[in-house]
Amino acid sequence: MILVLESGNLQSLFDTLISEKYQIIGPTLDNSALIYDEITNVDDLPVGYTDEQDGGRYRLVKSGGKKYFDYVVGQHTWKRYLYPPEKKLFELKRKGDGFEIVENKQEIHKRAFIGVRACEIEAIRIQDEILLEGPYKDADYERCRQNIFIVAVNCVRPGGTCFCVSMGTGPRATKGFDLAITEIVDNSGHYFLIESGTKAGEKIMKEIKGKEADQNAIETADRLMKEAENKMGRRLDTDDIKELLYRNFESSRWEVVAQRCLNCGNCTLVCPTCFCINIEDISGLEVNSAKRVRKWDSCFTLDHSYIYGGSVRTSAKARYRQWLTHKLASWIDQFGMSGCVGCGRCITWCPVGIDITEEVQAIRESEGKGKIMADKEE
Ligand code: SF4
Numbered sequence: 001m002i003l004v005l006e007s008g009n010l011q012s013l014f015d016t017l018i019s020e021k022y023q024i025i026g027p028t029l030d031n032s033a034l035i036y037d038e039i040t041n042v043d044d045l046p047v048g049y050t051d052e053q054d055g056g057r058y059r060l061v062k063s064g065g066k067k068y069f070d071y072v073v074g075q076h077t078w079k080r081y082l083y084p085p086e087k088k089l090f091e092l093k094r095k096g097d098g099f100e101i102v103e104n105k106q107e108i109h110k111r112a113f114i115g116v117r118a119c120e121i122e123a124i125r126i127q128d129e130i131l132l133e134g135p136y137k138d139a140d141y142e143r144c145r146q147n148i149f150i151v152a153v154n155c156v157r158p159g160g161t162c163f164c165v166s167m168g169t170g171p172r173a174t175k176g177f178d179l180a181i182t183e184i185v186d187n188s189g190h191y192f193l194i195e196s197g198t199k200a201g202e203k204i205m206k207e208i209k210g211k212e213a214d215q216n217a218i219e220t221a222d223r224l225m226k227e228a229e230n231k232m233g234r235r236l237d238t239d240d241i242k243e244l245l246y247r248n249f250e251s252s253r254w255e256v257v258a259q260r261c262l263n264c265g266n267c268t269l270v271c272p273t274c275f276c277i278n279i280e281d282i283s284g285l286e287v288n289s290a291k292r293v294r295k296w297d298s299c300f301t302l303d304h305s306y307i308y309g310g311s312v313r314t315s316a317k318a319r320y321r322q323w324l325t326h327k328l329a330s331w332i333d334q335f336g337m338s339g340c341v342g343c344g345r346c347i348t349w350c351p352v353g354i355d356i357t358e359e360v361q362a363i364r365e366s367e368g369k370g371k372i373m374a375d376k377e378e
């Protein structure tokens with residue numbers, strides 16, 4: 001089913017989701033930053049804003065336009081809601097001579113994510129595979145993941161650090177959504193082309209104030225998507241990438257990048273696929289209770305590789321190499337897929353603008369192959 005929804009009727013989608021008891025989470029502004037948070041009204045969206053992104057640079061700017069989704073991804077990811085930065089797993093309370101376990105019975109809402117980009121859908125799929133389909137199922141992730149309704153937004157204007165085309169993950173959402181929206185402003189007006197991907201999506205479509213899409217709207221959306229493919233801010237040559245990185249374990253490029261890398265871990269915290277955690281046990285000063293907490297961790301910290309006797313990766317070089325090689329090579333051996341979806345966040349939010357695509361290209365060129373390929377393209 002494909003519908004056209006006039007922009008003035010977008011609220012009917014929100015109202016229908018709310019009447020179906022969904023808590024809506026979507027992009028909104030907070031302290032001049034674009035974040036994902038609970039929203040209830042279309043006016044909560046960053047209407048008329050767009051973003052400028054480059055290595056180590058993010059600016060949210062007023063476009064003067066009326067579009068609801070004229071920006072791409074910011075520093076937040078949906079994993080905040082599926083795999084939160086900090087989570088109490090359980091608590092122990094003293095009871096007589098022993099302890100009783102108080103389980104974390106936090107209520108999990110039925111949620112609708114609005115504005116999920118194609119690369120982000122792929123990132124959720126990757127985390128599903130790792131946290132639900134592997135040998136160890138994460139029960140907490142499973143609880144958060146169920147009852148999620150995904151409203152995808154196709155990217156007609158990719159960001160300055162996006163490279164989803166290289167990773168085969170975007171800019172159009174092709175699966176993993178309940179509804180997918182393309183926002184169009186043309187001679188016919190300002191409207192959304194909406195398609196359903198699931199039965200739950202179809203049910204919502206029947207309730208909103210749309211009309212059947214005509215061929216013109218469908219062709220316009222197709223054209224915008226094709227144009228978007230050619231506007232990617234970055235490109236990553238993934239040919240033979242696993243072998244390339246394994247072959248270059250001792251490349252001098254790791255030293256070069258390590259001189260810039262602050263080991264701050266920003267790149268891992270903004271990445272929608274990174275899933276490393278640390279478990280902390282915290283006891284109260286009154287010695288009557290203790291809790292176990294799960295927190296996001298980063299392979300850029302010394303403690304992350306600490307085993308008996310010390311840390312395995314003591315240098316900045318070793319930690320950056322571990323991160324990049326895991327993302328693009330050993331992740332494939334581990335899980336049968338890449339650990340990168342090309343969202344560009346690690347480039348934008350790196351305070352010194354280190355660029356994963358540039359680092360891979362530098363390693364390629366050090367073998368004399370990247371340069372030849374670039375020459376051919378010119
Ligand atoms: S690559 Fe950039 S974001 Fe990542 S740890 Fe180094 S300085 Fe921080």
Ligand code: SF4
Nearest residue numbers: 271340341343344346
């Ligand atoms: S490695 Fe960088 S570009 Fe790739 S998914 Fe993570 S944040 Fe996005």
